[in-house]
Amino acid sequence: MLMQENILVIGANGQIGTELVNHLRSVYGSDNVVACDIRRPDYDTKNAGPFEFVNVLEKENLRQIYQKYKPKQVYLLAAILSATGEQNPKLAWDLNMNGLLNVLDFCLEFGTRKIYWPSSIAVFGPNSPKQQTPQFCTMDPNTVYGISKLAGERWCEYYFHKYGLDIRSIRYPGLISWKAAPGGGTTDYAIHIFHDALKKGKYQSFLSGDTELPMMYMDDAIRGTIELMEAPAENLTIRSSYNFAGMSFTPEVLAAEIRKHIPEFEISYGENDPRQAIASSWPKSIDDSQAQKDWNWKTGFDLSRMTADMLLNLKR
Numbered sequence: 253m254l255m256q257e258n259i260l261v262i263g264a265n266g267q268i269g270t271e272l273v274n275h276l277r278s279v280y281g282s283d284n285v286v287a288c289d290i291r292r293p294d295y296d297t298k299n300a301g302p303f304e305f306v307n308v309l310e311k312e313n314l315r316q317i318y319q320k321y322k323p324k325q326v327y328l329l330a331a332i333l334s335a336t337g338e339q340n341p342k343l344a345w346d347l348n349m350n351g352l353l354n355v356l357d358f359c360l361e362f363g364t365r366k367i368y369w370p371s372s373i374a375v376f377g378p379n380s381p382k383q384q385t386p387q388f389c390t391m392d393p394n395t396v397y398g399i400s401k402l403a404g405e406r407w408c409e410y411y412f413h414k415y416g417l418d419i420r421s422i423r424y425p426g427l428i429s430w431k432a433a434p435g436g437g438t439t440d441y442a443i444h445i446f447h448d449a450l451k452k453g454k455y456q457s458f459l460s461g462d463t464e465l466p467m468m469y470m471d472d473a474i475r476g477t478i479e480l481m482e483a484p485a486e487n488l489t490i491r492s493s494y495n496f497a498g499m500s501f502t503p504e505v506l507a508a509e510i511r512k513h514i515p516e517f518e519i520s521y522g523e524n525d526p527r528q529a530i531a532s533s534w535p536k537s538i539d540d541s542q543a544q545k546d547w548n549w550k551t552g553f554d555l556s557r558m559t560a561d562m563l564l565n566l567k568r
Contacts, residue, residue: 256284257365258321262306262355263330265289268370268424270432271474272327277301279478286321290330308351318358324365325481328355334374334397335527336436341396348400356411356419364417368481371405371423371493373466374398374438378533385535387495387542394533405492412491420480421493425466425538427473428558430565438530439465441503445519446562449510454518458525461504464536468498469553469561476549483547490542497538498551499558509559 259280264273264287276285282301287293290307304317308330330351337344352369359367376385377392393399401423408419426439434440441457448455459465476496480488501509507519543549553561 256281257324259285259325259327260288260317260321260323261285261327261329262288262308263328264303265291265293266329266331267427267429267432267435268470268473268477269327269329270294271429271470272329272477274300275474275478276327286317286323288317308354309347311354314354314358318362322362325367326355326359326364327368328352329370331370331400332397333435333437334372334395334530335438335440337397337400338395338526338530344396345400348397349403352404352407356407356417359417360411360415366481367417367419368477369404369408369419369421370477371401371421372398373423373425373534373538374530375402375405375423375493376533376535380535382536384537384539385495386539387490395530401493408493409491418485419491420483420488422477422480422496422543423493423538424473424496425468425498427468427470428562429470430562431470438527438534439467442467442506445503445506445510446566449514449517450563450566453514453516454520455507456520456522457503458522458527459503459531460528461507461519461521462502463528463531464500464502465531466497466500466535466538468496468551469558471561472498472552475552476543479549480543480547487546489546494543494546494549495538495540496543496549497540498553499555500537501555506555506559509555510563513559513563 263269273287286302288304288306332344374397379390379392411417434443445455
């Protein structure tokens with residue numbers, strides 16, 4: 253076990269937080285990892301270690317948590333995602349932006365040693381290169397989620413240079429997990445498809461069959477997040493957010509892989525879904541060579557291995 257220090261995970265009930273909390277508790281000890289969320293957690297999370305109700309927009313509430321635990325590490329995962337954000341853009345901006353600034357200010361005030369904040373491929377837009385999108389390029393996001401993430405990257409880099417805050421970040425692709433429900437993102441079809449394949453033998457995708465997007469299995473995402481947080485600060489050259497890649501595929505390619513396990517599986521495609529326009533503005537593949545160079549990032553799951561693991565675990 254590593255040295256004892258209190259760690260806050262804010263947004264602990266989400267798709268990433270659910271698995272990240274469990275992993276951190278296995279490394280640092282259950283009592284040292286405080287799960288925080290605006291909603292009550294499931295039974296396992298609540299009873300496996302400390303839990304606090306936290307609203308990142310309520311400063312006094314947040315201050316009390318910092319005073320109580322004086323955290324040395326903070327993971328800020330609370331956010332409104334791409335598809336959900338388009339339904340209430342001002343709320344999404346408020347939570348994603350002011351929540352980040354509140355947390356950064358309290359980290360400064362209470363001497364937090366290290367902060368993690370996730371960005372997303374949503375920072376790229378219609379004029380960003382689509383293939384092997386580089387670390388630095390045109391970034392013109394056309395969703396409030398992407399706009400807030402791009403602004404957040406700039407704030408993170410600003411706080412690092414201005415105040416010396418050790419903030420680390422990854423631009424997540426679409427994340428696929430069997431343990432927790434998706435959170436309202438544009439890539440959620442790649443989770444729903446597995447559930448419907450097992451329950452119904454068919455699935456209607458809200459994205460067209462040829463929509464290629466960068467994706468990653470949650471096991472890789474959690475491992476990569478921890479590896480970045482454990483990397484020596486002097487090795488890190490990116491203080492906005494690192495490009496981060498796993499695999500790229502289309503709904504049709506994923507369906508074909510599922511048919512290797514469920515031969516009768518059928519996929520169809522809906523029309524005029526607003527998520528299609530969002531997906532069409534995003535990269536098809538990501539160049540994450542800077543992450544590979546700076547902290548030795550390597551993906552572990554390809555499409556075949558991920559599909560087999562998803563179906564195996566969901567069947568249970």
